[in-house]
Amino acid sequence: MPKVVDPQARRAAVAEAVWRLILRRGLEGVSVRTVAAEAGLSMGSLRYYFATQADVLTFAMQLVIDRVRDRVQALDPQPDTTTTVLRTVEELLPLDDDRRAEAEVWLAFTVRAQTEPTLRALRDTSYELLQDLCRRLVAALPRPTRAAALDLDAEAERLYALIDGLVLHGIVRPDRATPSLMLDVVTGHLAQLTGSGAEQ
Known part of the structure; x- marks a missing residue:
């Protein structure tokens, strides 16, 4: 009996092969030939799932987006809203x-x-998806009644910029931008937004 292949699982496996190649060689090392070899497929089999190299790259990039989104959506809400926001940012x-x-x-x-x-x-x-997420996270944070109203758009952009910067630093200088440092920075920023940290 012929083996039943799940096309979506096979496409995801190809995308993961692309990721491994990028991590080892950079995008310059990604070609139809190298992806097929990394995924353990013939070039003909690879073309059955992806017509062009551009299709492979697009799917591999989309899979990154999907994986992050799925992790965020799978999070259980915490009793404390600030903790829920922190857990969400941690996934990014x-x-x-x-x-x-x-x-x-x-x-x-x-x-x-x-x-x-x-x-x-x-x-x-x-x-746009991440900007919208940041806006929803900022809007969900508790604020003391004495606090001035937040400019949600500006604060969403600020949170996005903070996340982007930490991601870049975590890649370029992981020796300095350690997980504990990144979490301290995010926790401090959320404390500012909620008014639970040092006086602003």
């Missing part, structure tokens, strides 16, 4: 090997998106 940061690899792959795709229209569209969509 390179706090362990898997998330660091994911961030490195994402950065490589972001650079390539400057010259690849399909990847650029995905990059822009992901930017």
Whole structure:
């Protein structure tokens, strides 16, 4: 009896092969031939799932977005809203090997998106999704009644910039931007927003 292959699982395995190649060689090392070899497929089999190399890259980039979104959506709400927000932000940061690899792959795709229209569209969509998430996170935070009203758009942009900076630092200088440092920075920022830290 012929082996039944789950096409979506096979496509995800190919995308993960692309990620491994990017981590070892950079995007310059990704080609139809190298991806097929890394995934353990013939080039003909690879083309059955992806017509072009651009299709492979687009799917691999989309999978990064999907994995992050799925992790965030799977989080259980905490009794304390600030803790829920912190746990959500943690899923976006390179706090362990898997998330660091994911961030490195994402950065490589972001650079390539400057010259690849399909990847650029995905990059822009992901930017809007994360910006919206940051806005919802800021809006969910408790504020003392004496506090001035937040400019949600500005604070969402500030939180996004903070996350982006920590991700970049975590990739470029993991010896300095350690998980504990990143968490301290985020915790301090959330304390400012909720008024639970030092006086503003």
